[in-house]
Amino acid sequence: MPKKDHYVIIGNGPAGNKAADVLRENDRNARITILSDEHFSFYYRHKLCDFMSGVIDEDTLKVKFYKEYKEKNIRLRLGQRVEKIDPDSKTLFLKHMEKLRYTKLILAVGSAPRVLPSLLRYKDYFTFMSNYNDAANVKSMLENIKNPIVIGGDLIGINFIKMLSRLKKKATFFMYYKSFWPFDLDIKKADAIRLSLEKNNIKTISGDPVKTISRRDADYIIETESGREIEGDALFSFMGRIPNIQFIKGSGIDTERGILVNEYLQANYKDIYACGDCAQIYNLELKDYWISIGWENSILQGEVAAYNLLGEHRIIKPMSKKIFNVEGIKVKTSWWNQLKT
């Protein structure tokens, strides 16, 4: 009797889940495993602020419950980190010292918080809000925070600072409009956003970046380039996200900023595909690699990767441009055309 295929998906976000669903719909017999280093089931990342402030509960945050995976005969392994991939032997090496073999692999590992190179040396001071665990941690901190500092930005950072304001925290927002993510802001748009935030009683500093960060007892002291000193009892960083591919480097899978894949989302190994925030996709028209953002893009890529893994030849196409509304300012974006570090 032939052995069943074992499709392994690393990543339990929108891309990974869509891929798993497509695989199950089209192959009832295969073993399907999703690996995630998070302990919490698939959730809406953009709703984490609402969860932290108590607007929604844990269950409402979830996209899919654990039992739904069981019902589809998809094995969800939570809290299990992949440390190494050996594409030649088709083996994954997990942090808890287990070898996992696959016949085909989809990398949907998503992204990790980005830290500006100028602030890298202060990385340990920052509290990030990258995943459920971070949010749960911040939620438990919120009650005791009085004057937080938020360095941003990105769209989630703006939502976060507004949430802090609603909770009557005396928050200070450092807006890095030149490094905004996922799109650039010009000074005009940045000023408009600043004014809008200040109307909400959020002290916003724009165009005066952080020079140094130091600790005084439990507090953080920020000195800006212009010599201003800001003190806060918590320090958050929201500088967008970068592909989460550190563990893939050295495996033989081609990477640059993300995992390099062709228009079929296939990596340089024929049984490995990548999709979602971690994939750096070759665009036939532009003849260059691109990274996409957003929930819808991830779902679309997860679907295409799964069909191609099953033998089809679908070419990924970029979603049409999306209009973001940031504090009343309309910004158009879809494909991220500048890979920021």
Add this chain to the structure above:
Amino acid sequence: MARKIDLVIEICGSAGEGTISAGEILSRFMSSQGFEIMSFDTYPSEIRGFGKCVAHSRISNQKIFSPGKNADVLVALNDVHSISQLPFLKETGILIFDNKPLRYHEEDKSIAGWVEPGIISYGIPLHELAQRAAGSSRGRNMVALGAIASLFGINAKAFEESIIKRYSKKSRIVIDSNVNSFIEGYKWAKENITKINGISFESPGIKPSRKKREIINGNEAVARAAIDSGIHLFAGYPITPATKIMEILSKELPGRGGVVIQTEDEISAIGNVIGAGFAGKRAMTATSGPGFSLMTELGNLAIMAEVPAVIVNSQRGGPSTGLPTKTEQSDLNIAVKGGSGDSYRIVLAPTTVEECYECTCLALYLAEKYQTLVVLLLDFFLSNSIRNIDSPKKPAIKLLDANKAPGNRDLKSYKRYKITGTGISPRAIPGTPGGMFVSTGLEHSEEGLPRYDSETHEKMTEKRYMKIQKALKEIPKPKRSGCKKNIKVGVLAWGSTAGSAREAVAEAEKCGIRAAFMSPLSLSPLPVDEITEFANECEILLVPELNSSGQFADLIAPYVYKKIEKLNMVTGLPMPSEDILSKIKEIAE
């Protein structure tokens, strides 16, 4: 009022990894800190090998009666074995595992790969820390105990001292290796694990007991009681789970003028006991299912010849050699009815470790006074379960010398088997002037001479039956708890299952079910009046027991005049109170 602490910790590993030792050390230490303990171990039957071992300890600052079904904490010393134990971990339990084993596990052989959401898992480099502490990974069990102490707020210094005490008879190297491994585990967990669970043994609010407390298991209690009751001879053939009784007595008895004989088999063991009993010395043996079967015929001789003899039968899974290291209550039929003819005997079934002590004292007394066979029915769980109990009260003087010796008038024309109003005849110890008699397994006259006539057989059968019935008055009455009237579900349990039944009834009452519990100590003679009365008071009668057919339910059936609901299990594990509670709820609807 102190917060309730009630946790089950399981340590799972392979034979030879110190799993059972670690569990025992944990149980005994927590006991010494005043916690109530209920523990049991499961391990493979093979003496050598790598079978699965589980040390299960329920630890509470409240009174507990059952071992608890699911674990709050599972410590995996061996991943492959522990994976099969994972279903017994609560959905929100804690897993402690080795996250740096010597080599990668193959697919699905790592327990961390099977953890489901809700379970908190703490990866600890058990091998690495043990190597660092003692140059060998053998101390992983101690590293795990150190981590437990750190994670759950256990006094590390006191724990360390208890480990030193535990290994005090070993070499310095052994002591240091164990202690250093413990410290290494404690420190590592303290420095590296951010605790995210609410489990803590800190501030248990335990009031120091005014009475002296002891940490003891069922076998130890039996051995202690035998010594305190003045036995002169113990004869036995090693068999799990009763061997420990012989081990203890072989150390203790010779120094007190007694004798321990390891015989060539169980038939010889009971023969020795009957011989000593005939000679007027208190004697007993301890065995388990297969050994008990072998003793049946000579047990009948003790009944027929009216010689005191005590057999401790610690039940395990059967039939035949069966499941040597699993618990069961399936020897009831053979204990009560085993043997040819109408072989009336006394059978006592203790329900707790305290009762193991009390019943052993009582058994030796009853055997001597009623000149018959007394069987003490323990089981694997009760034999090995460690409890923290008030120091047992030594037997009253009355219990220490119960032989009805013949008076001068009796000796003038001595009748060893004289028919009396109580069924008990004056018993001359061999060597008593004028007290010569014939003793035989054949039916006999009052003088002991073989007789085959119907009149003698009827008289003697009646005599042997009557004295056993009279003994009932000397055995504590069945215990009761729960509702006293308008009982919807009455639970009648025996032996080690009684604790779980009692706890289940208390929980059922909290759920608004009118439930009651009763447990008889004497299974032969049966306390028929109490059982009938209890059954009449209950709308539904439930009998939970660890055998397949419902042996106790069938034994009492002629006296209860109603259908008995049976709950039978042969899982090899103690019956969980949770399962009894579920059954109560189901039949109460």
